[in-house]
Amino acid sequence: MKAKNFEQQFDDDVDLTASLDLTKAKRVMQTQKRVNVDFPTWMVDSLDREASKLGVTRQSVIKVWLAERLEAASSNLRNQPTRGGALHHRTP
Numbered sequence: 702m703k704a705k706n707f708e709q710q711f712d713d714d715v716d717l718t719a720s721l722d723l724t725k726a727k728r729v730m731q732t733q734k735r736v737n738v739d740f741p742t743w744m745v746d747s748l749d750r751e752a753s754k755l756g757v758t759r760q761s762v763i764k765v766w767l768a769e770r771l772e773a774a775s776s777n778l779r780n781q782p783t784r785g786g787a788l789h790h791r792t793p
Contacts, residue, residue, distance in 0.1 A: 702720055710717055740748070745759070752759045 707717065707720065748759045748762055752762045755762065
């Protein structure tokens with residue numbers, strides 16, 4: 702398929718997954734790295750209750766909550782005023 706045709710179909714919201722070779726596709730910034738964190742018992746119990754309520758694992762709750770917090774912190778940094786008073790806009 703020609704690039705122009707591909708772009709037009711993409712713009713028209715056509716499902717193009719059948720036209721793609723996904724065997725070598727990689728998710729950017731998604732490699733895993735194992736870390737060990739010690740939590741107080743009350744925190745683990747709270748995490749387990751929340752995970753049970755949502756029907757997911759404790760690890761999933763931790764990952765989602767950390768991601769939300771990091772995104773919020775990153776967003777706050779991008780919109781902080783500089784010393785001259787102008788807003789500092791960083792691209793993510």
